[in-house]
Amino acid sequence: MLRLTKRADYGLIAIHYIAFHQGDGIVNTRKIAEEFNIPVELLAKILQRMAKRGLIVSQNGPKGGYLLARAPDRITVGEVIRAIEGPVNIVSCYQTPTCPQMTRCSLRHPVRKIQDSITRFLDEMTLTEMNAN
Numbered sequence: 534m535l536r537l538t539k540r541a542d543y544g545l546i547a548i549h550y551i552a553f554h555q556g557d558g559i560v561n562t563r564k565i566a567e568e569f570n571i572p573v574e575l576l577a578k579i580l581q582r583m584a585k586r587g588l589i590v591s592q593n594g595p596k597g598g599y600l601l602a603r604a605p606d607r608i609t610v611g612e613v614i615r616a617i618e619g620p621v622n623i624v625s626c627y628q629t630p631t632c633p634q635m636t637r638c639s640l641r642h643p644v645r646k647i648q649d650s651i652t653r654f655l656d657e658m659t660l661t662e663m664n665a666n
Contacts, residue, residue: 535623535651537614543571544579544617545610545663551589552605552660559598579617586616601660610663611655621655623648 537545546569551560562580566573580599584591588608589599601608614621624644626632635641 538618540575540579540617541614543569543576544583544613546571547576547580548583548588548601548608548613549660549663551599552601552608553664555600559592559596559600561598564598583613583616586612588612588616605660605664606662608660609656610658610660611652613660614655621648621652623651 547565550565550568554560562577563573565571566576580589580591583589584599587602590602591597591599611621626635626638626641632638
C-alpha cells in the first residue's frame, strides 16, 4: 500500500496553510499546530526541513513564523515530500542495489515505470493545484 508518512502529510498541510494564509502576514508554527492538532515540536522540525530546502522562509522573533519562498504555483508536491522524507521510492531496491532478487527480478522495470509516473505526477502538481477543488 502506498501511503504518505505522517510527517509528509503534516508538511503538506502546513505549507498549504502557509501558502493560502500568508496574505494575513507571517504564519506562526503554533497556529498551524493548533488548527490541525499537530504536535508543535514535530511541526517545527518539519518546517525547519522545508526552510533548509528553500521552500519556505523563516522570520525569527516573537512575531516570527514562515512565508513561502516562491509563489504557490512554483512549489510542487514532489519538492515538499522530498524536503521532508528524501527520495520518493515505492520499493527499496532503487535505494540499495544489493537486493538478493536483483538478478532474477522480473518486476524491476515495470515497477520503475510506476515509480517514474508517480514522481512525474508529484513534480507536476503545485500547491496552487492542490487548492483547486
